[in-house]
Ligand SMILES: Nc1ncnc2c1ncn2[C@@H]1O[C@H](COP(=O)(O)OP(=O)(O)OP(=O)(O)O)[C@@H](O)[C@H]1O
């Protein structure tokens with residue numbers, strides 16, 4: 001069952017700079033992926049070989065411009081985290097290329113990869129489990145600095161500066177993770193992520209575990225930091241409301257593939273793919289996005305198929321309310337209209 005909620009109250013608490021800027025097509029890509037496939041082998045027993053693959057990610061092309069936020073939405077298990085982990089080098093793709101500032105990171109040496117790690121960071125969903133309970137905040141936020149060396153002034157000064165940037169008091173650096181609220185812990189995670197002054201941050205469901213009022217504060221903080229440091233974000237969430245608040249563009253993922261992408265306003269107000277329409281229609285509260293699509297009520301049938309045995313043709317055909325004969329036979333090609341792309345036989 002889809003768990004998407006569009007919340008007016010949430011959007012009302014966001015700052016004015018939520019008004020997303022328009023970006024031109026692939027103007028200054030900080031990151032770009034081409035034909036990226038991340039598959040996990042399925043093994044039966046210790047001696048048996050690989051009997052199949054979980055095709056977690058299969059992306060033909062996707063890019064994020066410098067200073068841009070790309071929202072990635074889709075149901076649980078569709079491959080969002082695996083995609084983020086692949087970009088960070090935590091999962092090895094089967095094929096494809098990942099260009100960071102135009103350089104394929106899959107061909108970098110270990111030393112070059114280490115340098116790159118400074119520029120790419122990740123913020124996870126669960127703020128508590130991603131912080132070591134035995135380390136105080138000073139050690140947590142300066143851990144990367146110690147590893148990569150080079151800071152001006154003392155570690156304490158640097159950590160206090162980071163606390164101020166994320167809206168926490170100086171003395172927070174002498175405390176431990178369990179002494180903070182969920183929202184404060186996520187601020188600490190953000191402080192750690194920006195400590196090395198990265199250019200690109202993968203935010204993997206960064207506010208999903210937080211209370212709605214706190215969600216808006218954390219989103220506001222991420223937007224402030226984006227402005228201050230011209231950061232680029234890959235913002236992963238199953239909540240279209242949150243994604244639309246912060247993203248310049250949105251990509252919709254189904255079974256590891258991008259089925260639709262475009263400027264946030266276009267995708268939300270004028271969704272083309274039946275899956276995107278269904279995601280938006282699953283929203284109980286009316287009002288926030290009052291595009292034409294609201295007139296038709298689409299309910300998604302059944303569960304998402306297994307990524308180890310994806311359906312033939314269009315992967316969405318088994319659940320699609322607008323399914324046609326061709327859909328089970330032939331994979332749809334991408335159709336492009338300006339900055340709006342969709343993979344569907346309807347177009
Ligand atoms: N290390 C792994 N080994 C095998 N399969 C994996 C591994 N990691 C993820 N998968 C599988 O890959 C698919 C995509 O998982 P992923 O965690 O990327 O989804 P997600 O979109 O992030 O879901 P959620 O919204 O629940 O976080 C799932 O079918 C999952 O079971």
Ligand SMILES: [Mg+2]
Nearest residue numbers: 080081082204
């Ligand atoms: Mg995930």
